Amino acid sequence: MTGTSQQQAEQSQTAWLRSQDGICVKTSLNDIKVFAYGAYDSLDLDGDGFVTQTELSNAFTDPTAGWREKSFLLFLIRRIEDISAAYEEEWAAEKRGISRVDLQEYFEQIEVREDGTCEAAPRAEAWKKVPIPSGGINLSQTFQDIHEYALKTFDSMDQDGDGFLSRQELQNAATDELTGWREKSFLIFLLRNIEAISKAYDEHWAPENAGISRMDLQEYFRLLKI
Known part of the structure; x- marks a missing residue:
């Protein structure tokens, strides 16, 4: 040239x-x-x-x-x-x-x-509705995976053993360097929707804002419609 x-x-x-x-x-x-x-x-x-x-x-x-x-x-x-x-x-x-x-x-x-x-x-209004593309995953294809992950890792994430996953405990799991990016995206979904999930099942004995229980997870994902 x-x-x-x-x-x-x-x-x-x-x-x-x-x-x-x-x-x-x-x-x-x-x-x-x-x-x-x-x-x-x-x-x-x-x-x-x-x-x-x-x-x-x-x-x-x-x-x-x-x-x-x-x-x-x-x-x-x-x-x-x-x-x-x-x-x-x-x-x-x-x-x-x-x-x-x-x-x-x-x-x-x-x-x-x-x-x-x-x-x-x-778009602030988008986060008020579920499901939405959120946390780096296609939720419509992975709700079952999120549910199974949350149940499988519940005991390890529930650091104080009170039967509830608090916001801090979910954040601790997300900051763990051993947590993969797909798992982080599941945790982000739980963090973003912690209020809705924690209200899915009414534990009368639980203190207010205790966090997410296993029953909350079961009820939330049972009722969740795509």
């Missing part, structure tokens, strides 16, 4: 990257989401559960990355603050970047305008 043609190619690439991330965001949103989920482990170089600006930049400058992948990475880089703020990880001492749950929440909230610009604002 001659110097002139190489320069033209570089200029073309620069112009392409500057034009709406090099892609039509409106038609490519699902591809961006699939890419981000699929590449997450390879992007998260230190394995801390967060993809940082530096990690995204490293992937972007990788000479083996294709143009389309670069455009997806550029989309994430330009919006890292919005995406990382999509969900507040209560177990994270310091927010360091984009988590898997951030991705899930961001892509559930995002709205793309006709001009290709994006906005992702939390």
Whole structure:
């Protein structure tokens, strides 16, 4: 390649990257989401559960990355603050970047305008209804898994042995470094819906705000309709 043609190619690439991330965001949103989920482990170089600006930049400058992948990475880089703020990880001492749950929440909230610009604002009214896509999982397919997980791990999560899972006990389980991301997403579901679940069965003998009992779990998931 001659110097002139190489320069033209570089200029073309620069112009392409500057034009709406090099892609039509409106038609490519699902591809961006699939890419981000699929590449997450390879992007998260230190394995801390967060993809940082530096990690995204490293992937972007990788000479083996294709143009389309670069455009997806550029989309994430330009919006890292919005995406990382999509969900507040209560177990994270310091927010360091984009988590898997951030991705899930961001892509559930995002709205793309006709001009290709994006906005992702939390929809407060959405959290009042169940089921909803929440906590990094497709709830319509995994309610049974959440129920079974909660029952199976109940004793280990109930640290004071009072027969109820409190908000603090659920948060402790979520912060445990041995807890996998799928399990974290189940715990997030329980945390978000702790009030509704704890009221599913009326334990007359239980103190107010005691938490979730086994009977609460049984009754809540029995009545839950998709």
